[in-house]
Amino acid sequence: MSNGPFDQKGGGRGRARGPQSPSGQQPDPPPQPDPLLRRGPIGVRRSSRRQRSGGSDFGLLLVGFAVVALAAAIAVLFVPPIALLDSDDAPDGGATPAANGAVTAIPSLTPTTGVTAALRESIPEVPDSLRSVSPIYDIDIPVTLEGPYVLTLRLNAETQDQRNLGAYTFENGAWQRLGAALLSADGAAASVEVVIPPRNIAILRRLQFRDTVTGSLPPGQELHPEAANTITIINPISFVPAEDGSLLSLGQLESLPPDITQAVYPVVLAARQDADTINGVLASEQLRRQHKNNILLMVQTGRFDGVDIDYQFITDPLREEFTEFITELADQLHRDDRGITISVPLPTRDASGLNLGAYDLAALGAVVDRIKLVPPQDQSIFRESLVATLPAVLNRVPREKVLLTVSPYSIQKSVGGIETLTQRVALGLASRLAVRETGPLVAGQRVRLVGDNIFQDGGASGLFWDRFANMVSYVYPDSAGNNVTVWIENRFSLAFKLDLIEEFQLGGIAISDVSAGGGQANIWPVITQFLEAGAVNLVRPNEELLIPLWEVEGGDLTGSGTAGWVVWNTPTVPGDYETRLIVSDGDVRVGSQIDVTLEP
Template sequence: MNRRSQLPWGASSQPSLYGGPRQSRGSRQLFVLGAIALGVIILVWFLIGRMCGGAGCTDYYCPSDRKIEAPEGYEFVSRIFAYNQDKGAVAPGNDLSIAVELTTEVPDGAALSFYRYIDETRNWEPIAPAVLDAQGKVVAATFTGTPGIMAVMRRNAPGGQVVAYLPHNAPLHRDAAGRVSIVHPIDFKPASDGAISGELSTIKAEGFEVYPVIASNNSVRGDVAIVENILASRESRANHVQQIVSRLAKDNIKGVDIAYLDLPVTARTSFTLFIGDLYNQLHAQNKQLTLTLPSPIKVQNRVDEGAYDWTELAKTADLIKMAPYRDQATFRLTMPEILQYLTERVAPAKLILTVSPYATETGGETVNVMSLAQAMSIATRVTVRAEADAITTSTNIKIAGTNIDKDEGLTGIRWSADTATVAFSYKQAQGAGSRTIYLENFFSIGFKLELVGTYKLGGVAVEDASANEFLGNIWPALVPFITSGQPILLQPNPQDLNPKWKVKDNQGTIEDTGRGSANWFTPAQAGTYTISLTLSDGVSLFENSIEVNVKARPVTSTPSPTATPAR
């Protein structure tokens, strides 16, 4: 599982404001500069300044006088509208294109969506993302139905946007429910002919938008070469754009995330052109385009963007998420410089910092990604520092944590103030050098979230927001940040990081040395005994054990006394 600066899948024009019914996804015809529906096209303009509301309104939606509150964490940025019953029903097979003037100025990259009100449940439900025009005054969307009551709202959570990546068809973490604004299932990848392979995850959108990811990276041999070939010519780029637009129309997808990582610098211009073309096509259909880009890197006295022109890409993307920066040894030193560089080129509200529940391992030139459970299984390995013949009854034996034994020059599990993580270093076999594992948890994530407020970023993304219990549970740090906008900056109690030793059934006496090992005075009876080591990352407990065979101590024969004859 060798990966370098990557997410789990790798190393790492004006919106259309025309409106009215149009043929739905089953029979749309797509053109180069936009999707213009064939059939009945009726202009639907909700320019609020010219509307008198109620009487005299001839549009499909008219301003309503209903007083309905926005749900917690959201605010209205338009008036509330009601469907104009005088227009009758929209013909089957047609969609409705809507344009609405905003009543509130919104920053670039704000989380805007159309919502419908359900009288039976008294709840607002999302309909479609609201695509903002270049002037920031009008938003547009395409409805596949005709909700009775609708309005445009934005999420105004103090922590900003909350984006959740998910493996294909993985369930969302329970603490993410009601808190995430966008879910990115990692569903698709580009094929060599420019088509899109993969199937859309089955996710019930409950208060969030679902924009699947089209991903490519060097974790799968040949995938990056496929993208390079697609980007190589205008014709192949145009074909790929049409394939993406067609797939989104086929599956009724409202937006998409492009995560083409690990591209060479030679693809910089062609990738920018591709994103620009895709953005124009999707916005013509009132669909959203977001990007996942690898973090720039600090090289000597400059920041290197590599294949990704952040300044130009930010002009043709609704949101940009910066993939996790893996090297925890340099994160706190270089990330402030990288974010300062980016926010001078990208509107901060459009920039999202990604945090991760995965542990990382560094050493040499590679960065490995692993689950918290895998990392702690390495930390809790146990060994006996004695020859087998010396493990006998009523004997003092040293039991050690293989990878935390300070007598072997190891660090043990500790809080690293330099990296703001719980970490430990260990030696590899056969003289392959040492490795350091950094654990992501409640404590480390708080110090990363601090950067969101410092640089006024648009929010936070979670690399894997699934219910995978083997990952670090970082949601106890995320939830208060989402609701308050303030990170929790705490360090673990050093005592919680100390190893705990136990012999099953308390056989013999075991005492911690305070150096990642323990002295065990073996029982008087021979047998097989189980010794366990328990470690904590400051949040959860992890245990590993070994069975030790204790032999009976050999009986030493004593010479018989010899009688001495009397003289």
């Protein structure tokens, strides 16, 4: 038998799916009760982009919930007075005006699509943070047309300014963002790829941000496309302190986009492994002065807008030295009309009360422009720690200066410590599949298939919603029998974190990683909604989507699939067969596959 990625469409021999509920029936789960899903992208040119099966450890396949069209692309263009045209093959006069002013598309590939659109006389009121750059159209796309699509709208006026353009729909008295809108080459139109048709659509430009949004860009990584339209300050992680107070370059500045419009505050990072170095620098008045001057020189010669100082491992006895260092650095930066932000760990509470450690929040908050508050990575105490500590923090620092640090990464906690995982890897661990029988397998044999890390009879919990962490989670034993807990970060869990910003009226968000690297949770729709609406929808994923899905290429399945195992009654015909376990956090699906050889 062998492991490898799989294509969920399959082919050839029939496929049996395992029991998904105690009754043994595999439910067809209803749409998730999340407005973000209901307002998901929508459209009218068939997208030619296809999902690819991933190749990574565990033989994983990322399975999206959007159905990707396999037919040829049909491009549709809205132009006053609303024409839906096939961009490649439409015949002359291919759009027929109706009596009510709507236009019915007649693309050559599908002569009777029934797509209609109507121009509204006026656009609904747009909030001060947005400006309309196109009319609003009411559209109707028949369910027989499969998505995703690309909708292209003619703008009110030509522009070459791509910044902060988005496609929006007006629902329930409020504007909801469908996705980023991309300008056409001539600047006369903008398009968006969507999955579920909206009732109406318009192109709007975001003019201002409700909050400060900073984003850290790790060395060697490219900026996520959505970050370019969302963050207000970009923090390329660019330097580490040296023992002599100088700065060692990480080379990240060279990878910044040349057309970046955000303020740039390079990060000087002293991570845990650099703790001795930075503590030694701060302990020496001469080295401390040299370090400050080197940072000022870097900002001035690089013509940066400011600097971000991330020294989270300062020892308590150096509290005064660190405060003096930041105070002097901030004073000189502000004299040069430049800014400074700093990252500090969330204070802890002990028997004596609030333990600030090396960080005099009142003094620091008085001199810096923003403080990025970094909560504990342990998700079991994330919310509890913030709720208990934030009131005391806000008594010392103006709340508009406090940013809550959030991450697109999942968390794994074990006896060895805490580490970050991508969403895909976290789900990949949950989907790890095994065949319990050893030795050659023969056709017609009963075989037990087990999800190693969701096998409840083996001490695992299976996937569930952790109501304390407000995250999808699972627990499994390691080889020594010690519990390992995984919390999966996704758009549902992030919404609960952003809600704390609204609850405590903080100054904004600090995103720990805004790179375009694969596997992280797609946090951008939730962040955009929060910035524009000032609130988020607090909903849990559909619980039925947390039930594992079992598939075999032949034979049939019995057993308790919900408990992490099934029995495969193998086919009586020898040969090679695929077996699969697919798991979901309610946001995306990831699967593992084992190819099994059945001998005569």
